[in-house]
Amino acid sequence: MKKILLTLVLGIVCVGTAMAQEALWSGSQVTSPVVNPDGTVTFNLVAPKAVTVEVTGDFLPPQKIDTPRGSYEAPGVAKLEEKNGVWTYTSAPLAPELYSYTFRVNGMTTLDLSNVYVNRDVASLTSIFIVSANKGDKGDLYQVNEVPHGDVAKVWYDSPTLKMKRRMTVYTPAGYDKGKNYPVLYLLHGAGGDEDAWTTLGRTAQIMDNLIATGKAKPMIVVMPNGNPGSQAAPGAWSRGMYSPSMRGAGGQPAASMDESFPDIVKYIESHYKVAKGKKNRAICGLSMGGGHSFATSKRYPDMFNYIGLFSAGLGIGGGQQGQSFYQQLKNSTEVSGQLAKLFAGKPALYWIAIGKTDFLYQQNADLRKYFDEMNYPYEYLETEGGHIWRNWRIYLTEFAQKVFK
Amino acid sequence: MKKILLTLVLGIVCVGTAMAQEALWSGSQVTSPVVNPDGTVTFNLVAPKAVTVEVTGDFLPPQKIDTPRGSYEAPGVAKLEEKNGVWTYTSAPLAPELYSYTFRVNGMTTLDLSNVYVNRDVASLTSIFIVSANKGDKGDLYQVNEVPHGDVAKVWYDSPTLKMKRRMTVYTPAGYDKGKNYPVLYLLHGAGGDEDAWTTLGRTAQIMDNLIATGKAKPMIVVMPNGNPGSQAAPGAWSRGMYSPSMRGAGGQPAASMDESFPDIVKYIESHYKVAKGKKNRAICGLSMGGGHSFATSKRYPDMFNYIGLFSAGLGIGGGQQGQSFYQQLKNSTEVSGQLAKLFAGKPALYWIAIGKTDFLYQQNADLRKYFDEMNYPYEYLETEGGHIWRNWRIYLTEFAQKVFK
Numbered sequence: 177m178k179k180i181l182l183t184l185v186l187g188i189v190c191v192g193t194a195m196a197q198e199a200l201w202s203g204s205q206v207t208s209p210v211v212n213p214d215g216t217v218t219f220n221l222v223a224p225k226a227v228t229v230e231v232t233g234d235f236l237p238p239q240k241i242d243t244p245r246g247s248y249e250a251p252g253v254a255k256l257e258e259k260n261g262v263w264t265y266t267s268a269p270l271a272p273e274l275y276s277y278t279f280r281v282n283g284m285t286t287l288d289l290s291n292v293y294v295n296r297d298v299a300s301l302t303s304i305f306i307v308s309a310n311k312g313d314k315g316d317l318y319q320v321n322e323v324p325h326g327d328v329a330k331v332w333y334d335s336p337t338l339k340m341k342r343r344m345t346v347y348t349p350a351g352y353d354k355g356k357n358y359p360v361l362y363l364l365h366g367a368g369g370d371e372d373a374w375t376t377l378g379r380t381a382q383i384m385d386n387l388i389a390t391g392k393a394k395p396m397i398v399v400m401p402n403g404n405p406g407s408q409a410a411p412g413a414w415s416r417g418m419y420s421p422s423m424r425g426a427g428g429q430p431a432a433s434m435d436e437s438f439p440d441i442v443k444y445i446e447s448h449y450k451v452a453k454g455k456k457n458r459a460i461c462g463l464s465m466g467g468g469h470s471f472a473t474s475k476r477y478p479d480m481f482n483y484i485g486l487f488s489a490g491l492g493i494g495g496g497q498q499g500q501s502f503y504q505q506l507k508n509s510t511e512v513s514g515q516l517a518k519l520f521a522g523k524p525a526l527y528w529i530a531i532g533k534t535d536f537l538y539q540q541n542a543d544l545r546k547y548f549d550e551m552n553y554p555y556e557y558l559e560t561e562g563g564h565i566w567r568n569w570r571i572y573l574t575e576f577a578q579k580v581f582k
Numbered sequence: 583m584k585k586i587l588l589t590l591v592l593g594i595v596c597v598g599t600a601m602a603q604e605a606l607w608s609g610s611q612v613t614s615p616v617v618n619p620d621g622t623v624t625f626n627l628v629a630p631k632a633v634t635v636e637v638t639g640d641f642l643p644p645q646k647i648d649t650p651r652g653s654y655e656a657p658g659v660a661k662l663e664e665k666n667g668v669w670t671y672t673s674a675p676l677a678p679e680l681y682s683y684t685f686r687v688n689g690m691t692t693l694d695l696s697n698v699y700v701n702r703d704v705a706s707l708t709s710i711f712i713v714s715a716n717k718g719d720k721g722d723l724y725q726v727n728e729v730p731h732g733d734v735a736k737v738w739y740d741s742p743t744l745k746m747k748r749r750m751t752v753y754t755p756a757g758y759d760k761g762k763n764y765p766v767l768y769l770l771h772g773a774g775g776d777e778d779a780w781t782t783l784g785r786t787a788q789i790m791d792n793l794i795a796t797g798k799a800k801p802m803i804v805v806m807p808n809g810n811p812g813s814q815a816a817p818g819a820w821s822r823g824m825y826s827p828s829m830r831g832a833g834g835q836p837a838a839s840m841d842e843s844f845p846d847i848v849k850y851i852e853s854h855y856k857v858a859k860g861k862k863n864r865a866i867c868g869l870s871m872g873g874g875h876s877f878a879t880s881k882r883y884p885d886m887f888n889y890i891g892l893f894s895a896g897l898g899i900g901g902g903q904q905g906q907s908f909y910q911q912l913k914n915s916t917e918v919s920g921q922l923a924k925l926f927a928g929k930p931a932l933y934w935i936a937i938g939k940t941d942f943l944y945q946q947n948a949d950l951r952k953y954f955d956e957m958n959y960p961y962e963y964l965e966t967e968g969g970h971i972w973r974n975w976r977i978y979l980t981e982f983a984q985k986v987f988k
Contacts, residue, residue, distance in 0.1 A: 286690075331735075
């Protein structure tokens, strides 16, 4: 039988030219990117007629751009050099991490078509690569290792509150089929994102596989719903068509808010999976808007979650006066302060707040901490370098996942 | 609460510039492609410094290229025209279909970064779009409609025969959680492909959702394994790293052939899902190499499948003499002719062969039909226009799925 297979494969390779033409294969002529043994990374692009080729990405030191209205950080840019039509650049040695990049050819942005690994962030596509130096480093945590793997499913659940069927991503850990009942981490995305974001940009399945395999996190189910209450699913996955996603979301006016509808998700998960029930087996966390959803859902249902994580959370309270700080809003809202009082009266095992030093939402989160300090509400706090970026959110998930259900 | 959300969303949109820079967003300035009401499609690309911009794809009439060694078909190419730095082309009216395309800017291939929908075929990325004119046409069948959706899971199963854990894609139909036991269609990919191919290039979930919703196909589970017996999973999904896939596959020497190992897959599915067991509830089909696997597996296990589908099948028998036709190989192999005799003695409900008129594997499949005719083995046959392309394989799945379990 092996001979049959070999004949088949060789037969097909021999006619590769004919197939390639039919399949529109672009036929990459170089390898790119190449992660070198010393941690530098070499980018190669075939563009014989180009005048300038640059690479931009989060692996380069950001540029500080000064404008009359202030300064901001833009991704760094490096020039590639040409030899015989092939443009090349080799980076400095890079720290272990997942990196994103694009090329600019004569000023036009393009992906690296020698690299089949692409992430979508809202409406933007970028090429990606991982640098991993040693076992246990961040890059190692984000890559697929020879460890038992959990399953990842795109699941449709019914939301009577939002009056629609909705899609979510569910990670079940390795051994789920042989295990008993698992605790559940609800993991929420940010504005412009969807139920795909945490498994692509967030590397959730890899992080969980690796943390669970090394005993650093408990085996758990991770549920990643769509956090846009007017939408059924990610772009291309529902009848809205193959539209360009945007920060505003695609759906119409939702029937309810995301936090109001949250019990529909919990109900589906607890009736369809092998779930350890009750508050002590539930955690909720999210990034940016999803941090806001975690804040709102946990205080709306104070007996639902034992672990609450806010990653660079977008926080706000309706009805607050223009120009009021979030601290003032918290002080003034009897509804919200009452909800928080009930939540903390129930002594949740962990209220965890994490944010980067240069995050544009830093002040809101400082206001929340100030309020919690005054009220003697216990919480843990992690402050990292950098801003409102996936690099931080992967770190926050890694940290938070090790703190829950223990 | 709606006000809170609105505040949050608007707050985040206002700081969009800062976030965009951090997230490396490419910020598309045009909409592309635009499917116009008359079925024409307009492509737009911002490339102010370009000298030539072309679009190539399977929506254009193929070019016949003559060479000293014969002629072959290459994808058509059309030139875009420039106005104020924006390059534009509008196609002729297109038949309903899923189409693939790339741009060529000064001869360099690039994706359309205004379009977030990308398919990977082995190591090539292409931008895609769907034209749908009317309810029930092919385009309509391939898009997500407002019908109940099945779930799609990436599942790890144990293959003792191949001595590894392996990944496969499993589609469970809408209502699965409330239904009883379902028949199972095993759907196999071609050389260079993997367990992702049928749900991306093949639009399996959409085709099945739409056929089941309209009562044209029975609700069924569809199992899409990885057909490379030396590999655990698709590129990027196993510890082999983020390599470039190739026609030869990535794994080492496999412990057994794909068809030898097939019972491991059936065993996993039948012990983990709500499955109606027995031959009459099992179908197997596949494209190209997967057609070869369907041929080989069904004859190796003649009591396993009641429905067998060969889509542009790659067929071959080890030990055949150099230059022998597949017909001669079939006649000469007592092992294979004996297996086929047993298979047909069991009277499978359907043996279905489909191929395109210009497929490079046409003769092999004609040889198989000639042999079956001589042996009075009943089969059904579909011959379509075109060659060894996904357009045909989506049609074959659509046809075959309506014929099984009835």
